[in-house]
Amino acid sequence: MSADGSLLSISISVDYPALPGALRDVRLAIQPGEMFGLVGQSGSGKSTLALAVLGLLSGRGGRVRGSIRFQGQELASERDSFWRKLRGRQIAFVPQSSISALNPALTLHAHFREAWRAHQFGKPDPALLRELMESVSLPGQTAFLERHPAELSVGQGQRVLIALALLHRPALIVADEPTSALDVITQSEILALFRSLNRRFGTAMLFISHDLMSVGALCNRIGILSEGELVECGEAAQILLSPQHEYSRKLLSALPRALHPADLESAG
Numbered sequence: 001m002s003a004d005g006s007l008l009s010i011s012i013s014v015d016y017p018a019l020p021g022a023l024r025d026v027r028l029a030i031q032p033g034e035m036f037g038l039v040g041q042s043g044s045g046k047s048t049l050a051l052a053v054l055g056l057l058s059g060r061g062g063r064v065r066g067s068i069r070f071q072g073q074e075l076a077s078e079r080d081s082f083w084r085k086l087r088g089r090q091i092a093f094v095p096q097s098s099i100s101a102l103n104p105a106l107t108l109h110a111h112f113r114e115a116w117r118a119h120q121f122g123k124p125d126p127a128l129l130r131e132l133m134e135s136v137s138l139p140g141q142t143a144f145l146e147r148h149p150a151e152l153s154v155g156q157g158q159r160v161l162i163a164l165a166l167l168h169r170p171a172l173i174v175a176d177e178p179t180s181a182l183d184v185i186t187q188s189e190i191l192a193l194f195r196s197l198n199r200r201f202g203t204a205m206l207f208i209s210h211d212l213m214s215v216g217a218l219c220n221r222i223g224i225l226s227e228g229e230l231v232e233c234g235e236a237a238q239i240l241l242s243p244q245h246e247y248s249r250k251l252l253s254a255l256p257r258a259l260h261p262a263d264l265e266s267a268g
C-alpha cells in the first residue's frame with residue numbers, strides 16, 4: 001500500500017515514437033477493492049494506460065515517464081523480468097476477446113496449468129479449479145475443462161478469461177473493454193459477475209470501456225480520458241449526474257435520451 005493507502009497510484013506521461021504525448025500527465029489512484037472505470041472515445045489512450053499499468057508498453061515501442069506505485073512499490077523503472085513476476089499474479093489482465101486471447105490448440109485445463117506454472121510449482125489443485133470455474137458461473141467438471149476454446153460461446157470464453165485472471169488471486173484486475181464483444185444480455189451478466197467477484201474476493205478493478213453506462217453501473221469512481229488527458233475524475237454518480245468538463249458533457253449527451261442518468265434518476 002502507498003503512504004496514502006492507495007493500491008495503485010499513477011502519475012504518468014507516455015510517448016510512442018510516432019506519437020509523443022499519447023498520455024500527458026495522467027494522475028489517478030485506485031484504492032484496495034475499488035472498482036475504477038476509465039472512459040474515453042477510441043484513440044483517447046485507454047489501452048495505452050492499461051498497458052502502462054501492466055508493464056507492457058516497452059514491447060510496443062511506448063515509453064513511460066513518471067511514477068507507477070503499486071502496493072507502495074515504484075514500478076515505472078522496473079525491468080521486464082520484474083514485471084513478468086508481478087503480472088498475472090498481483091496485477092491480472094482481462095482482454096477484450098477470448099477468441100484472440102486463448103490458444104485454440106490448448107484445452108481450458110491446459111490454459112489453467114500454463115497460467116499456474118507462470119508463478120507457482122506443480123499443478124493447480126482440482127478443487128481450486130472447480131471452485132474458480134463455479135465462481136464465474138461455468139461448469140467445474142473435468143469434461144468442461146477438457147474443451148477447446150472453439151467449443152465455447154463468446155460469453156463462456158470471456159468467463160474463462162476472468163477465471164484465468166483470478167487464478168492467483170490478484171489485488172488488481174485490469175480489464176480493457178471486457179464486454180465490448182458481447183451482446184447486451186451477456187454484457188450485463190458479465191458486469192454482474194464482476195460486481196459479485198469484487199464483493200467476494202475484494203479484487204480492485206481498472207475497468208476500461210467506451211460505454212459510459214456500463215462503467216456507471218459497475219464502478220464507484222470514473223476517470224474520463226480525452227486525447228491523452230484525464231479531463232475529469234471523481235465519484236461515478238457525481239460525474240454522471242453533473243459532469244464538469246465539456247468533454248464529459250459531450251459523452252453524456254451522446255447517450256440515447258432514454259438512458260440518460262438524470263432521466264433514470266427522475267424516473268425513480
Ligand SMILES: Nc1ncnc2c1ncn2[C@@H]1O[C@H](COP(=O)(O)OP(=O)(O)OP(=O)(O)O)[C@@H](O)[C@H]1O
Pocket residue numbers: 016017018019022040041042043044045046047048049060061062210
Ligand atoms: N504502438 C503504438 N505506436 C504508436 N502509436 C500508438 C501505438 N499504440 C497506440 N498508439 C496511438 O496512441 C493513441 C491511443 O491509443 P490507444 O490504443 O491507447 O487508444 P484507446 O483509447 O484504447 O482506443 P480504442 O477505444 O480504439 O481501443 C492513438 O492515437 C493510437 O493510434
Ligand SMILES: [Mg+2]
Pocket residue numbers: 046047048176
Ligand atoms: Mg483500446
